[in-house]
Amino acid sequence: MNVPNPDAVELAPLPAPADFESDMDRPVPFDAGTAVLVDCPDPAAAPWLAHHFADWFGDQAPKVSPNVANVEILPIPIANSQSETLNTGNTGNIGNTGNTGSDEAYAVSADASGVRISARSLAGVRWAAYSLRQLAIARRGTFRTDGRVLPTLRISDAPRLPFRAVHLCWFPDTRPAQIERAIRLAALLKFNAAILEPWGTFRSARHPWFGWPDAPATPEELARLAAIGRDLGVALVPQLNVLGHASSSRSCSLKHAALDLHPEYEPLFEPGGWNWCLSNPEARRVLRELVGELHEACGRPPFFHLGCDEAQPPSCPECRRRPYAELVGEHIAELAAFVRERGARAMVWHDMLLDRDDPRWAGFIACGSPETAKLADALPRDVVICDWQYGNPDPARPRDDWPTFAHFLGKGFDVAGCPWLNFGAMEPMADFLASHGGLGLVATTWHHLHGTDWRDAFRTAACAAWGTPPPPVAPQFDTAFAAVLRLAGLDAGVCDYRDTGLDEEQVHAP
Ligand SMILES: [Zn+2]
Missing domain, CATH: 3.30.379.10 (Chitobiase/beta-hexosaminidase domain 2-like)
Structure with missing residues (x-):
């Protein structure tokens, strides 16, 4: 250079x-x-x-x-x-x-x-x-x-990894302009997919109770964002949590986007509302219909993310009647087939597919049981495993071995690594995936789509997935990122102070 x-x-x-x-x-x-x-x-x-x-x-x-x-x-x-x-x-x-x-x-x-x-x-x-x-x-x-x-x-x-995605959470607190700006910014940084997860913000036509009142992610708005992404080279991939996280709200908030205002839909969920009640055919019908609506609204992209992380053991008598892993496996396979019929591939988070007590995963993210870990053998092989490793088991050395990635690759799955704020691990993760036939990198952002975490998640992951080191940063003012962030905002037509820069406010920044 x-x-x-x-x-x-x-x-x-x-x-x-x-x-x-x-x-x-x-x-x-x-x-x-x-x-x-x-x-x-x-x-x-x-x-x-x-x-x-x-x-x-x-x-x-x-x-x-x-x-x-x-x-x-x-x-x-x-x-x-x-x-x-x-x-x-x-x-x-x-x-x-x-x-x-x-x-x-x-x-x-x-x-x-x-x-x-x-x-x-x-x-x-x-x-x-x-x-x-x-x-x-x-x-x-x-x-x-x-x-x-x-x-x-x-x-x-030329890029090193073929799938380079950002993962965006659309909370009720998220300003819609922020989503468009993030998609446009992702394109400029040469990501080619944006996984969009509405958190109670999808306004379903068939199931308007599923989400908060006046939910901003209407089918029309999703279609508009998907068209922008398609034009710019970024596939908009919708996400729906079809196992746990059924509250569509941050767990620490104890909110539930459906049951807090519509308790009549209680039978669709496990008691308390964290998991869907998978033994209830009505719950599975609703999920199929929501998946179909979201996939259609986003213009039938080539992937659909089914979530499936951090589920709890079942507590209703029907779901407890049979081995839970069997029920979960049947459910995911059924939805993966539904997504396949629509010309797309299902994606799932990896953590329920690993036994949390298995010593091989010590220091790595694993949330499953010996039973749910068996799903890794049962799931259809066209399901993409999104393996999120947010910790660094040994910060003293850059990792060159990623046992959980290797585990899923060895079983014949396409694997995408997800580093979130694990900035130092992005390049080693991408190195490993590129040299072992991995699919790509997903830059998750969760509730950090602002400030320097947003910048570092996007830029560091973009560079790692592309296969080049992060560019030099000017000492006083981050010229490079300011310039590209400004372009994304101008393209989105922002005209509000809060929709510029990295944070909505500069004095009371969160
Ligand atoms: Zn149940």
Whole structure:
């Protein structure tokens, strides 16, 4: 990597280091007089780019033309991972984002002769466009922006892991603009999926009692967000907790998004309301209908997350009548089949599939019993295991072994690692997954979608999943992240003070 002026680097994830050259001391114009040549077999690529340049740059947008004259083509890198061997089950790809690192690879150059982009798919063209956008700055010396400049640059770039997701929780306390901004930010950081978990905020047409009054995540709003994500290269993957966490509220709050206001639906849940009552066919019907509604609203994405973490043992007489693991396994398999019929793959959290007392998982997250651990052998193999490891068993050394990942990979599952605030583990996790045929990384955010935790979860995971180290951070002001966060907000059309920056407020920040 040749970066003469580190303060000028405003790109995350950094491109594959060996092939990134950038020199802002030799700026080249990037304005209405610039020709951007796009070499991509997808006929939608050049129109997509022209449309977005117009959105982003208005009448100062560079001119886009497809490579019809067959001028010199930039070599496109192959993926630097084993992602070609990804088992994508019956869906074939990750939405419109491409399923292999090679499909998402791109090369781009900018010099006095203009700008060139080469990619094998629209996905690669998108990532090239976001790299250019992050690197472009306003031309100097004017009052208002009058055209932009790019560093003289050459980038040859490909992701390491094929599935790079953020996980967003939509609480009743979450401002809707925050969700859109997070999806747009994820795209700019080259994530290709956003798992969206409504916490009592989905407004079901069939089951309006399931959620708080005036729930903001209406089917129309989800469809709007899914369309934004699709356009930007981010598949919006809905989540519904079909086992525990049925209160759709943080456990510490003791709230229940259904029963606190609609106690008449008590039979659908285990006493108290934490788990769904799986022996009740009505509960299973409701869950199927909710899954269908959510999946439809999000435009039938290639995945659906069924949750399934941190369940409690059953306490109702019917559910206690048979081995609980058998009931849970039947339930998950039935919903996974339902999701499969809709052309998608189910995802589940991993923790109930590991016996918490098994010494092999000492220091790792495991919430199951010997009985529920047997589910790891019984579940259909197209279910994606999202293995969340939020602790670091030995902070003194970076891990190169991830026994729980290896356990599920060994059983033939696709595995995504989920690090949350385990920032130091993100790169080793991604290294392990990339070298063992893992699917990807999921940057969970939970109730930390603000402040430096949000920044670090997104940026560190983006870099780890892409396969490059986090970029240098300027000492006083985090220029790189401020710039990209601002772009996400501008694209979302924010006009409220609270929807800018990392926190809603700067003095009383939580
Ligand atoms: Zn029950």
